[in-house]
Amino acid sequence: MSADHYTYRVTWSPEDGEHVGLCAEFPSLSWLAGTPDAALKGIRRIVAQCVEDMRQSGEDIPQPLAEKHYSGQFRVRIPPEVHRSLATQAAEQGVSLNRLASAKLAA
Structure with missing residues (x-):
C-alpha cells in the first residue's frame, strides 16, 4: 500500500497563521508549514512514516478512501x-x- 493513495488536503489555519496539511485516513496527524506546498510535503512524509511504523509493528493500516468499495x-x-x-x-x-x-x- 502506497501512502500516495491517501486523501490529502491543505487548508489555512487562522489560529496558527500557517497552512496545515491533513490526511482524511489519519485524522490525528497534521503538518503546519508556511506554504501550501510545504504543508502537503510534510503531511505526506509523516503519513508515509506512520504507515511504515504500522507495517513494522504489524498493526492494521487504514485502507485509502479511494480504494474502498x-x-x-x-x-x-x-x-x-x-x-x-x-x-x-x-x-x-x-x-x-x-x-x-x-x-x-x-x-
Missing part, C-alpha cells in the same frame, strides 16, 4: 416529523423519497 447505500435515522415532512415534499414533487433525499444530500 461504496455500495451507494447507507441508513440514516431521522425524527418522525422530519420523515413526514420529507415524504410530503417528495409526494408534492412527484418523486420518490429516495430521489428527494439524494438530491438534498447532493446539493
